[in-house]
Amino acid sequence: MKKSMGKGRVVSAVLIKDLRIEARSRVVTNQVLPFAGLIMIMFAFALDNDDVLQRVAGGLIWLATIFSLFVIVQRSFAIDTVDAALDSLRVAGIDLSAVFLGKAIALTLQLMALDVVLIASAFLLYQVQVSAVGLVLLVTCVTCATTGLGFVGTLYGGLTAGTNGRETLLPLLLLPVVAPVLIAATRATEAAFGSGGAATSEGWAWVGLLTIFAAVFGIGGSLAFGPLIDE
Amino acid sequence: MKKSMGKGRVVSAVLIKDLRIEARSRVVTNQVLPFAGLIMIMFAFALDNDDVLQRVAGGLIWLATIFSLFVIVQRSFAIDTVDAALDSLRVAGIDLSAVFLGKAIALTLQLMALDVVLIASAFLLYQVQVSAVGLVLLVTCVTCATTGLGFVGTLYGGLTAGTNGRETLLPLLLLPVVAPVLIAATRATEAAFGSGGAATSEGWAWVGLLTIFAAVFGIGGSLAFGPLIDE
Amino acid sequence: MSQSSRKVSNTGTQATRVIGVLAIVVMIWVVVSGLVLTPADVVQGESVRIMYVHVPSAWIAYVAFIVTAIASAFYIFAKRHSLGFDRVAGASAEVGVMFMAITLITGSLWGRLTWGEFWQWDPRLTTTAFLFVTYIGYLAVRGLDGSTQQRAKRSAVVALLAVLEIPLVHFSVVFWRSLHQGATILDPNGDVKMDGLMLFTLFSGVVGFTLVFIWLVLHRQRTMLLSDLAIERGLDNAILERQNESARN
Amino acid sequence: MTSEKVVDFNDVVIVYDDFPAVAGATFCVDAGEIILLQGPNGAGKTTLLRACAGLLQIARGSANVLGCDLQTDRAAVRSRVGLLGHANGLFQDLTVSENMSFWSRLVGANKIDIDQAIDAMGLSGRLSETPVAKLSAGQRRRCALASLIVRRAQLWLLDEPHAGLDAQGRDELDRTLRAARDSGATVIFASHEIERAQSLATRCLLVTSGTVMPV
Amino acid sequence: MTSEKVVDFNDVVIVYDDFPAVAGATFCVDAGEIILLQGPNGAGKTTLLRACAGLLQIARGSANVLGCDLQTDRAAVRSRVGLLGHANGLFQDLTVSENMSFWSRLVGANKIDIDQAIDAMGLSGRLSETPVAKLSAGQRRRCALASLIVRRAQLWLLDEPHAGLDAQGRDELDRTLRAARDSGATVIFASHEIERAQSLATRCLLVTSGTVMPV
């Protein structure tokens, strides 16, 4: 009882800290968001042909999300390493899996906010359509995919945080892992939009895959994060 | 005479310093490049359709370049601000326009290297074709566009370097300025590839625009950079 | 550091020599049978012979990555974190990456002959490429600086996560409609659609590649041990040097 | 159950890449001591302090801190020591009081302790609502000290704690460390301000080129 | 042409955002002096030093450094002063000798001077080929000092130069500053190590809450 309360407190402290720093520094809002928006707008321009646009809408949304993931993960750990706060966290003797959860949730929330904007812009710029059933699918897909990305981003971010030169490994490690998420989320989103005649039901299979992904990295990350940043 | 020798020396010192740090830390090579590569691969995967791919190839190359520009500019000034080296540069009493040139050239060279990889991957993945005349156009276009981006990136990077929170302004400031480069370079590249039946000759008009852009920001930057980071 | 007293001059043992000889014999049989004895395919013609390399190398790459994962698990979950497991994990991953590269190369050559293209954006091909990159990343993590224990711990975590991609590659032909050959041999329904001698040659290839794999891993983990010992010895000297420096002051 | 020694290092070697920053250090610290590590730049003081905090891998030798073996059980050590390194470990965008409440939430300190620590370090009032990035160097160091105080660790490890503090801050720091000792904690700190540090310490150790000897 | 005064501040106000870190400072420094700025944390010492280096805007009052008006001609000041701030101003990925040759190329120092400075600061040999990120805190400070030395500035501005240096490094620093003074330069430095600093300085100024007065 005592122990689990302690853990919840750490999770929320880390979560609040990360979100508060973002609220102050506005890195995601001012850097990532405009860029993600630019990708959407540029494509609307480049392929101004509704058919093609609707086909690529799903892929673009998730491509933009994954770029943002890289930037946000790097930022999320830069906050902690710039003045050696990560060391202080390590000697605080707290449950590092709670730190993992706190950071992962903060990351997930930022990605979600981003996706809402991206999807809204897809409606505006690409004239995609969504049915009520599709909307449920879409929301579930965004939730599962961003959660998975949040977990995996935090895990590998922690692995590569700190020592000089290690950061440069991050994309190499993340790329192959997030590629399945990109594909699954794209297909699920396409199913939700009904683009290319995909059926909504097909989408749920992909969401299942996303859920498995999130679960694997959620559990794996909680277990591995401590030992990893701990050495 | 004495003065101009001094300036050349500063330009080369700054240039060598920036490139050497990149050679050691490999941020561009290991972080930006895979990222840009990902954009290309993901699109090939997402739009597995040669016609569409060839149409978007030019746009993708320049979108990836501009995204990389943001990252490299930030990195380029992070090098100088992390331990207040920029302050030392400011009190070194040197001609700051030489610092501008040195940094801009380093940035341009990195962008060029990146574009070579991106264009090569477009040949491989998208089966684009280029004639001999097209190749001349392509090389000129890359040179002019990256030079322009190098100048404008360094100028705005300097403007937003240093003080806390200002960094987040960079994309907001840069986006509208580089949008014309994106369009002009995309059109010129499309002309070089002959995609969508564009004629090579059309491309040269866009290259002209890129040259003007580079010249304006080269001159403007040399004049304004000193006063800007100098306040 | 009990090993440092043992005299080590080469990485071979009686066992590796036997395995080596067996591997050579089996591989010679595979070459003869694959190139001469087996018939050409009705549809694919002579190019089908690439299969005797392509398929075994893919499977042995899987095996290698699974061995890496198992050794990593032993490293992490055993009470005494033994670096021996870490070396086996690393050696196996290196050999696995090599086999995966062979798969990619033979696959794209084969693709050129059957599809007319070296590369297609096909799920099996793409997931294979991702698997390959993942293990390049694994090797890069092993290359990070830090102590041997740190290296072992970090890379073990990556190995245990990376192995989960193998089912994704294997079932990618089921998940997505794929250009690539579906499961012909490891067909879930169990009906093998292949000529007897072809099948035997293919499995000989698997056996031969397995022997090569074992031989390489044994040697590689020995060289890793030796280089760890060399580092230890270098450290001995560095410590003495630093202590002398302190005595001078 | 455990030995009386708070720190017990025996021929310890600590390596960066391939450089042995600590090359065979042997020393003990008893409970209730205030130990000064002195020695030239690059001798290995910071490395020793970080090792005591459980942050570094021990390459050779045996090391025991607060009854835990550093070879096998660094995590257990970490929960019981407090470390102030060369860096402050603060979040630049958060204010002093936000930083304090973040750290104290993690270690379960209460509001009164926090206010007291902020007060003792002279950061109350306007300063407590200022983002750390906008403080002077000494004020930042004070904030880091305040967040160390609320930890109430059993073993305090401080790397040049006096540097950057003004005269009044140094007095306050010495008072704090003595009070910590009186309440049963042990203190190890590195410093280059020999006179001041020696008057605070109960015992001095000389670190040179990675080895430790009594002064 | 210019006044004999190297620094002449008259009722100077310097503002961060809306906080007047320096609130009416009036003082002069003559050529050849070694001035100590002492005072509590947050008093405004760093702010004054950075202002003298021409890095900060003067909100009110008149300030003159080396004959240049800080209100109108800060660029001219900057080329003639040398500043060592709280931060070191080094590139972490470059080695000591690469850092040194970068800075000395900019200011046109020659190879012999560089080697001498590296030597004086005890960074020759293995250390000179080590990336700055892998040095100890004191070694990094020494590297920053070495790159200040090769500047041969007319006015040296140092912010807590003694902090982090060992005893031998402090002696070397004092020697360097005295030598600079002897060769015609002027030195202003801030420090919290009053005794040591007072013995080095030819005159002390007390900074409190943004104002300056003689001690």
Ligand code: HEM
């Ligand atoms: C670069 C291109 C290729 C790559 C990366 C590739 C990769 C793979 C992989 C990873 C496997 C193991 C599958 C498993 O059992 O899980 C495999 C098996 C196989 N590949 Fe390929 N392949 C490529 C091209 C081709 C081509 C062009 C053909 C023939 C037209 C082909 C025919 C086969 C066959 C027959 C199997 C055995 C399938 C089974 O029974 O499970 N491959 N390939």
Ligand SMILES: Nc1ncnc2c1ncn2[C@@H]1O[C@H](COP(=O)(O)OP(=O)(O)OP(=O)(O)O)[C@@H](O)[C@H]1O
């Ligand atoms: N990250 C690192 N990588 C490689 N070598 C390092 C690293 N950090 C420190 N060193 C080396 O280890 C030695 C000891 O460093 P340490 O920081 O412990 O010294 P210190 O006694 O704290 O010195 P100072 O008084 O300057 O703070 C130094 O020679 C330094 O060059």
Ligand SMILES: Nc1ncnc2c1ncn2[C@@H]1O[C@H](COP(=O)(O)OP(=O)(O)OP(=O)(O)O)[C@@H](O)[C@H]1O
């Ligand atoms: N960037 C900034 N933004 C706002 N206020 C600042 C900033 N930097 C410093 N201050 C405030 O200005 C005042 C003077 O700061 P300064 O750094 O000059 O002090 P100092 O005398 O150097 O102190 P210390 O001895 O701690 O180094 C402090 O009260 C500080 O809070």
Ligand SMILES: [Mg+2]
């Ligand atoms: Mg130190």
Ligand SMILES: [Mg+2]
């Ligand atoms: Mg100060």
